[in-house]
Structure formats: C-alpha cells, structure tokens
Amino acid sequence: NAGVTQTPKFQVLKTGQSMTLQCAQDMNHNSMYWYRQDPGMGLRLIYYSASEGTTDKGEVPNGYNVSRLNKREFSLRLESAAPSQTSVYFCASKTTTGGSNEQFFGPGTRLTVL
C-alpha cells in the first residue's frame, strides 16, 4: 500500500495563479484532511472531509476550496494564489472505525507563491 500520496511535491506560483493540490489514500479511510504548516505554527487545519460527500471548514479556510472527489481522493484548490499561502501543505486521512484516531500523513507539497 502506498498510504497517502500527494502531488506535486514542489510548486512555484506567481501571485494570482491558480492550482490544485491532489491527495489520494489507498487505506479505505473515511475521513480526510488538509493542513498547512508554517514555521513556528504547527499544523493548521484548512478543510476536512468527515466522510465521502461532505466537506467542512477548518481553522484557516480563506482562499481555499476543496473537493472530495470520491472516497480515495481529496483535492485542495487555490483560486488566486497569494504570497501568504506560501507554505507546506499536508494531506492526511484516518479511519472512523476501530477506535483509533491516528491520522496518516502524506509527504507534503512545498508551495512558494512569488
């Protein structure tokens, strides 16, 4: 199993450009999450999807949209990138059965907005 995969690994955008970050998991997990990580600030939740067909805002949703395409895939879209969105983006997933709350993280996308 590949676990959680993310594409691309690196991306440089100009201010105002748009892009979609892709995330897929092969663990049959119901819940999926998008975080951003900035120096000294830990991980902050952007959006999450408790189950297929549902999405909800997290702590820092402004400037982002998400799509839960199917059970496996959860994408994050930046419609008009801004320098403040320069960050490392992590996707994560977890099962909602069995009592474990462990979140499994992907390798991350390092995004720079000029």
Add this chain to the structure above:
Amino acid sequence: GQQVMQIPQYQHVQEGEDFTTYCNSSTTLSNIQWYKQRPGGHPVFLIQLVKSGEVKKQKRLTFQFGEAKKNSSLHITATQTTDVGTYFCAGSTTTDSWGKLQFGAGTQVVVTP
C-alpha cells in the same frame, strides 16, 4: 476557541541526556495524540492518550495525560541522535469519529553527539 500550547519551542540536548516537552490546552480534551516529524519529512503518529492520568511508555519515551485532561508531557530518556525532529502534541475536544485535531506549535529537538 481551543488552543494548544507547547513548550519549549526548541530543545538542544546532549546525547545521553533526558528531556521533557509539555503540552497545555485551554480546554478539556477528549484525547491527545503525539506525532514526530523528522527534518524534511511528514508527521508520524506516536501515541494516543485517552484516560485521565494515563501513562504510556514506548521504549525510551514516556507519555503522560494530566488528571484534568488539559495537559500532557513527553519525556525522553538517554536521548539518541535518532530522536532528532519536531514533536507535536495534538488535542481533540470531541469524540466524533472524524476526530478534528488542534496541533501545538511543536518542540524542535536537536541532539548534540
């Protein structure tokens, strides 16, 4: 809203020494998790604590959950160079199965041989 504070932000440790990182929440937690992130890597789950006063050990790592379920600690004994990385605590205030987490800012650990 809920806030999770973690101290210290940085920890320089001589190999073989012990150290502790602390996590404090402004609200009562239903559970707390600890993750480790190696430099350039992604967070990896270490453990989850659920019960008041719970103590769990993983080899040289000891995790505690406070009696009031508002604080937690991670103690590492006889630090090794493999312990290098950033340790995050992450708390949840709900028992919902989708388990939204509030992460602390992390303790970055540097080990000097």
